[in-house]
Amino acid sequence: xTTPDPERPLSKAAIKALKDAVGAGNLLTEAAxxxxxGGDNSRLHAPPQAVAFATDADxxxxxxxxxxSHWIPLVTRGLGSGTTxxxxxxxxxxxxxxxxxxxxxxxxxxxxxxxxxxxxTNQAVQDAAAQHGFFWPPDPTSAAYCTVGGNLAYNSxxxxxxxxxxxxxxxLGLTAVTxxxxxxxxxxxxxxxxxxxxxxRLLIGSEGTxxxxxxxxxxxxxxxxGKRTLQAVYDSMDAAAxxxxxxxxxxxxxxxxxxxxxxxxxMIRDYSQANLPEAAGALLMIEVDGPLAGLDDAAQRVxxxxxxxxxxxxxxxxxxxxxxxxxxxxKALSPALRRVAPKKINEDVVVPVxxxxxxxRGLESLGRRHDITIVCFGHAGNGNIHVNLLIDxxxxxxxxxxxxxxDQVFTLVLELRGSISGEHxxxxxxxxxxxxxxxxxxxxxxxxxxxxxxxxxxxxxxxxVPPAPx
Amino acid sequence: xTTPDPERPLSKAAIKALKDAVGAGNLLTEAAxxxxxGGDNSRLHAPPQAVAFATDADxxxxxxxxxxSHWIPLVTRGLGSGTTxxxxxxxxxxxxxxxxxxxxxxxxxxxxxxxxxxxxTNQAVQDAAAQHGFFWPPDPTSAAYCTVGGNLAYNSxxxxxxxxxxxxxxxLGLTAVTxxxxxxxxxxxxxxxxxxxxxxRLLIGSEGTxxxxxxxxxxxxxxxxGKRTLQAVYDSMDAAAxxxxxxxxxxxxxxxxxxxxxxxxxMIRDYSQANLPEAAGALLMIEVDGPLAGLDDAAQRVxxxxxxxxxxxxxxxxxxxxxxxxxxxxKALSPALRRVAPKKINEDVVVPVxxxxxxxRGLESLGRRHDITIVCFGHAGNGNIHVNLLIDxxxxxxxxxxxxxxDQVFTLVLELRGSISGEHxxxxxxxxxxxxxxxxxxxxxxxxxxxxxxxxxxxxxxxxVPPAPx
Numbered sequence: 001x002t003t004p005d006p007e008r009p010l011s012k013a014a015i016k017a018l019k020d021a022v023g024a025g026n027l028l029t030e031a032a033x034x035x036x037x038g039g040d041n042s043r044l045h046a047p048p049q050a051v052a053f054a055t056d057a058d059x060x061x062x063x064x065x066x067x068x069s070h071w072i073p074l075v076t077r078g079l080g081s082g083t084t085x086x087x088x089x090x091x092x093x094x095x096x097x098x099x100x101x102x103x104x105x106x107x108x109x110x111x112x113x114x115x116x117x118x119x120x121t122n123q124a125v126q127d128a129a130a131q132h133g134f135f136w137p138p139d140p141t142s143a144a145y146c147t148v149g150g151n152l153a154y155n156s157x158x159x160x161x162x163x164x165x166x167x168x169x170x171x172l173g174l175t176a177v178t179x180x181x182x183x184x185x186x187x188x189x190x191x192x193x194x195x196x197x198x199x200x201r202l203l204i205g206s207e208g209t210x211x212x213x214x215x216x217x218x219x220x221x222x223x224x225x226g227k228r229t230l231q232a233v234y235d236s237m238d239a240a241a242x243x244x245x246x247x248x249x250x251x252x253x254x255x256x257x258x259x260x261x262x263x264x265x266x267m268i269r270d271y272s273q274a275n276l277p278e279a280a281g282a283l284l285m286i287e288v289d290g291p292l293a294g295l296d297d298a299a300q301r302v303x304x305x306x307x308x309x310x311x312x313x314x315x316x317x318x319x320x321x322x323x324x325x326x327x328x329x330x331k332a333l334s335p336a337l338r339r340v341a342p343k344k345i346n347e348d349v350v351v352p353v354x355x356x357x358x359x360x361r362g363l364e365s366l367g368r369r370h371d372i373t374i375v376c377f378g379h380a381g382n383g384n385i386h387v388n389l390l391i392d393x394x395x396x397x398x399x400x401x402x403x404x405x406x407d408q409v410f411t412l413v414l415e416l417r418g419s420i421s422g423e424h425x426x427x428x429x430x431x432x433x434x435x436x437x438x439x440x441x442x443x444x445x446x447x448x449x450x451x452x453x454x455x456x457x458x459x460x461x462x463x464x465v466p467p468a469p470x
Numbered sequence: 471x472t473t474p475d476p477e478r479p480l481s482k483a484a485i486k487a488l489k490d491a492v493g494a495g496n497l498l499t500e501a502a503x504x505x506x507x508g509g510d511n512s513r514l515h516a517p518p519q520a521v522a523f524a525t526d527a528d529x530x531x532x533x534x535x536x537x538x539s540h541w542i543p544l545v546t547r548g549l550g551s552g553t554t555x556x557x558x559x560x561x562x563x564x565x566x567x568x569x570x571x572x573x574x575x576x577x578x579x580x581x582x583x584x585x586x587x588x589x590x591t592n593q594a595v596q597d598a599a600a601q602h603g604f605f606w607p608p609d610p611t612s613a614a615y616c617t618v619g620g621n622l623a624y625n626s627x628x629x630x631x632x633x634x635x636x637x638x639x640x641x642l643g644l645t646a647v648t649x650x651x652x653x654x655x656x657x658x659x660x661x662x663x664x665x666x667x668x669x670x671r672l673l674i675g676s677e678g679t680x681x682x683x684x685x686x687x688x689x690x691x692x693x694x695x696g697k698r699t700l701q702a703v704y705d706s707m708d709a710a711a712x713x714x715x716x717x718x719x720x721x722x723x724x725x726x727x728x729x730x731x732x733x734x735x736x737m738i739r740d741y742s743q744a745n746l747p748e749a750a751g752a753l754l755m756i757e758v759d760g761p762l763a764g765l766d767d768a769a770q771r772v773x774x775x776x777x778x779x780x781x782x783x784x785x786x787x788x789x790x791x792x793x794x795x796x797x798x799x800x801k802a803l804s805p806a807l808r809r810v811a812p813k814k815i816n817e818d819v820v821v822p823v824x825x826x827x828x829x830x831r832g833l834e835s836l837g838r839r840h841d842i843t844i845v846c847f848g849h850a851g852n853g854n855i856h857v858n859l860l861i862d863x864x865x866x867x868x869x870x871x872x873x874x875x876x877d878q879v880f881t882l883v884l885e886l887r888g889s890i891s892g893e894h895x896x897x898x899x900x901x902x903x904x905x906x907x908x909x910x911x912x913x914x915x916x917x918x919x920x921x922x923x924x925x926x927x928x929x930x931x932x933x934x935v936p937p938a939p940x
Contacts, residue, residue: 110719110824133721155664166662168671169639182911190820192636192852193889194625194675195896196908196935197916201638201671205664222721249580251603251692252761291722291771294764301761350660354580382662419663426665438666441652446667448922452915465666 008092010049014070018050018094021062026053037077037095041142042429043343044085048075048095055100057175057183057214064181064212067094068456075460076208078119078147081140082154083346084427086207086463093458096212098149104128105215112220113172113189118149118213125218134220137164140423141331149213154425155205159256159287162381166423168201170219176203176211179454189217202449207425207464210453224255224289228299229317231326232284232306233277237261237364237376239310240282241357244380247286247305248353252298256287257381258330261360264377267336268329277312284380285326333377341373341390345402347409350384351418362412363387370405372398384422410436426464434466443468478562480519484540488520488564491532496523507547507565512899513813514555518545518565525570527645527653527684534651534682537564538926545930546678548589548617551610552624553816554897556677556933563928566682568619574598575685582690583642583659588619588683595688604690607634610893611801619683624895625675629726629757632851636893638671640689646673646681649924659687672919677895677934680923694725694759698769699787701796702754702776703747707731707834707846709780710752711827714850717756717775718823722768726757727851728800731830734847737806738799747782754850755796803847811843811860815872817879820854821888832882833857840875842868854892880906896934904936913938 010018010029019027028034028051038047049072054060067074073093080087089095098119106115109132116125122143125136138151139158150156152174157166164170173187187193187200203210234240240259247257260268262281269276276283284306288299303314317323337344351359360376367374378386387409391402410420410433420433435443446465450457480488480499489497498504498521508517519542524530537544543563550557559565568589576585579602586595592613595606608621609628620626622644627636634640643657657663657670673680704710710729717727730738732751739746746753754776758769773784787793807814821829830846837844848856857879861872880890880903890903905913916935920927 108822108824110715111822112718113822155662157662161662165639166664168668169635178911178915182914184911184915185909186912188820188889189822189887190853190889190892192625192627192631192820192849192854192892194636194893195889195891195900195904196912197676197680197919198638198668198671198674199912199915201668204668206667210667222723225721245580248582251695253692290760291764291768293767294761297763298761350658350662352578352581352583352659354578379662383660384662417659419658419660419665421665422660422662423664430665434665439655441648441654442656442666442669444652445648445654445669445922449667449919452918452922 014072017066017070018052021066022052022054022059037097040080040082040085040087042083042085044088044428046088046090048089049092050094052094052096053100054096057177060177060212060214061181061183064177067458073461074458076212078150079145081142081146082150083424084429086425086427088428090428091461107132109134114218114220116148116216116218118216119147122146122148122151129220133223135223136218137170137221138167148216152204152213152216153207156423159258159379162257163253163255164221168204171200171204171216172219173217174200174203174213175215176213178211179456179459208460209450209464226292226295227287227289228295229323229326230286230303230314232314233280233312234282235279235310235312236281237360238357240284241360243284243306243308244356245354246308247302248381250301250305252288252301254286254302254381255289258285259380260377261375263375264333267340268332279312285330337375337388343393345389345391347387348422348424349387349413349418349420350422351413351416353383355416356383359416366405366408370401372402372405428463431466440469484542487536487540488522491536492522492524492529507567510550510552510555510557512553512555514558514898516558516560518559519562520564522564522566523570527647530647530682530684531651531653534647537928543931544928546682548620549615551612551616552620553894554899556895556897558898560898561931577602579604584688584690586618586686586688588686589617592616592618592621599690603693605693606688607640607691608637618686622674622683622686623677626893629728629849632727633723633725634691638674641670641674641686642689643687644670644673644683645685646683648681649926649929678930679920679934696762696765697757697759698765699793699796700756700773700784702784703750703782704752705749705780705782706751707830708827710754711830713754713776713778714826715824716778717772718851720771720775722758722771724756724772724851725759728755729850730847731845733845734803737810738802755800807845807858813863815859815861817857818892818894819857819883819888819890820892821883821886823853825886826853829886836875836878840871842872842875898933901936910939
């Protein structure tokens with residue numbers, strides 16, 4: 001990562017152009033004002049040269065034009081909950097904060113859709129949808145403080161994706177401003193449509209490098225009538241991973257199938273009101289939802305699949321309080337990890353479900369080889385495992401070992417037909433590894449697409465997709 | 471549509487290059503051999519200058535290179551069941567038939583996926599998946615004689631899409647040969663993944679204009695344990711359309727919600743073993759699937775929503791024979807229509823579900839105004855209505871009226887926030903109307919994407935996306 005001089009000033013002409021674009025009241029140029037917009041939830045930080053706010057697409061078009069004229073990078077940002085540095089303006093430039101474009105423009109329960117501005121939080125969307133008996137499936141743990149724009153930028157999902165899909169499966173259309181300053185509308189207001197190329201899905205997951213999303217038409221799903229929450233404890237990670245495979249091979253698809261390894265259990269034992277056996281080497285939290293009629297039967301089938309070699313217990317939460325306690329356990333994990341190892345490396349790999357046991361065994365072996373504590377948890381139903389390397393950044397030997405270890409983790413994941421990112425995206429953190437997953441031909445096409453949408457290369461330069469090898 | 475001279479010969483050098491690419495035994499150049507590859511299920515026809523077969527991606531890469539060197543259009547074709555002329559080589563060139571690339575390469579039930587060659591029929595995929603308790607959701611009526619490659623090319627779905635989605639929601643990855651002759655692999659073997667831009671969905675629905683798909687990794691869904699089939703009869707199309715809205719606004723999502731208007735009922739009355747009331751002005755066929763426990767309850771809820779103003783009856787099929795009879799009714803419709811009006815115009819529009827009543831009223835009014843019989847049926851749960859204009863192509867006055875009528879149908883659909891194609895695609899038939907739905911900015915971007923994938927412009931030229939207005 002290049003470290004730009006945060007004090008490098010924009011030219012007066014550039015500042016004037018930016019002010020003209022969004023209005024003087026919507027541009028921050030003081031160092032102290034810019035600082036908070038330089039970081040995300042990775043440890044990367046670089047203050048922008050200016051921070052702009054917008055309240056409508058016209059302002060964004062004008063801003064893009066100004067950035068293009070003055071060759072200034074433009075980095076669009078939600079609320080900064082990303083974990084890969086994707087919104088860190090490491091090449092300087094303007095951070096466009098979408099926090100003031102947070103309106104819900106339309107809720108249309110009859111057509112199961114909702115039109116929102118990208119700065120709205122995921123939680124606000126869920127609340128508005130729930131009033132009509134619906135929800136929007138993507139549910140990152142950060143729902144309360146992440147924006148829909150961010151969810152779309154990284155195709156971020158969460159536990160429910162195993163049954164209900166990611167933003168790509170739950171977004172009907174977008175409006176966006178391209179790097180050429182043009183406003184485009186993609187997609188449809190309907191659940192089918194095949195006129196022209198699918199630009200909606202192309203923008204989703206593109207990490208702000210192709211356009212600035214100004215509106216999103218979200219596809220809503222009816223809230224299930226009921227839910228059953230199960231906790232299954234295993235004597236080893238391997239046994240739990242085998243159970244995940246069994247659960248996903250039977251017809252009842254859980255709406256959450258979360259995984260936590262033994263070290264993760266140790267860390268949150270104090271926070272959990274659930275009694276976990278001392279011998280617990282891994283834990284699954286499973287939710288099944290659907291119409292009340294048949295729900296107990298569905299939960300029973302999943303429970304049956306959860307049982308098997310190495311299973312110590314399968315418990316059904318008997319009260320709302322027990323359900324809350326179980327989820328509190330899971331939600332306490334990220335902060336607990338951060339407390340133990342504030343500079344942990346949190347990876348977000350994904351492998352086919354049947355390969356999870358191999359992944360877990362491989363990770364255990366890598367941890368031993370490099371003498372690094374690795375804590376795993378995540379969305380096992382999608383094979384999406386968050387691999388946490390607990391490291392002390394002041395220990396140079398350990399940092400070196402971690403780098404080698406991480407490299408080998410990615411190699412292992414790709415050998416297992418996986419992907420180096422399930423839902424966090426690439427940003428700055430993983431950009432150097434993308435070339436291992438995507439071939440040169442694919443990178444070349446992505447470069448061409450980028451040039452089509454953003455000929456001047458001003459939109460979030462240096463993020464997501466690396467240049468194709470020459 | 472330009473009408474090329476089918477006898478226009480390719481140069482000897484070109485024919486040699488094509489033979490070198492795929493092998494002499496895999497190239498047809500005799501007029502009689504070429505003729506059958508000139509048409510699809512539209513009435514458009516233009517014989518190619520040559521027909522090539524391939525059995526692997528290497529041959530396709532060599533073929534693309536040969537076409538590029540000699541500037542020959544390359545039109546990829548499945549089994550020709552498309553309805554828009556998308557595989558009709560109206561600019562001459564080579565038709566690449568995928569009929570010999572029809573292998574199922576891998577069925578992986580543990581990971582709920584299947585890897586296939588594009589020439590395999592949809593039905594063969596369903597049969598192979600069913601052996602493991604799964605299915606692939608896209609289910610065009612033509613399943614027995616349409617290929618998965620064709621389904622992907624037009625994002626073709628069918629009745630089940632209302633619950634289970636289209637190919638875009640049910641395909642994990644692809645391999646394809648670009649117009650530059652490069653082999654690329656897109657997507658993942660997992661249900662999550664966000665590394666780089668989504669080229670998988672970009673290729674799906676691109677009608678062979680960006681690349682030749684050589685393999686597809688399909689996402690499988692567990693077969694439901696049971697199904698209930700309902701038939702609801704209404705006194706008018708409007709009443710049925712209102713019922714569709716009510717059904718889609720409650721939480722139980724049917725796995726089929728098919729619609730047939732009064733004229734369609736008349737046409738297939740003879741084929742139906744179901745007793746339809748004389749006053750039947752419209753009919754819904756509804757299927758609900760899921761685990762057996764709770765299934766009757768779910769069917770009951772849908773039946774309740776189906777009742778209301780204008781409803782004459784709601785009947786639950788009581789035997790497997792009754793179910794078959796109901797579906798035979800629906801499946802007899804397309805051939806029946808074709809018999810009555812062999813040159814009918816079959817449109818494939820889609821509107822938000824709540825706007826179906828307005829669409830239907832608008833269509834009735836347009837039919838009266840232009841004195842054209844319009845028969846409507848289709849996948850109402852997605853708002854995807856097949857609008858059939860029964861015309862006599864020898865009646866010049868009627869043909870003129872039909873053209874005006876169709877134009878007004880599209881205007882109406884777009885006013886209702888719909889799309890001019892739900893699942894048949896654009897091909898040649900609708901290309902002139904695409905510009906009304908997609909803005910100039912969007913068309914410009916699509917042109918850029920096309921140039922990135924196919925710099926020489928040899929892949930299915932003139933289909934799908936029209937040039938951006940200058």
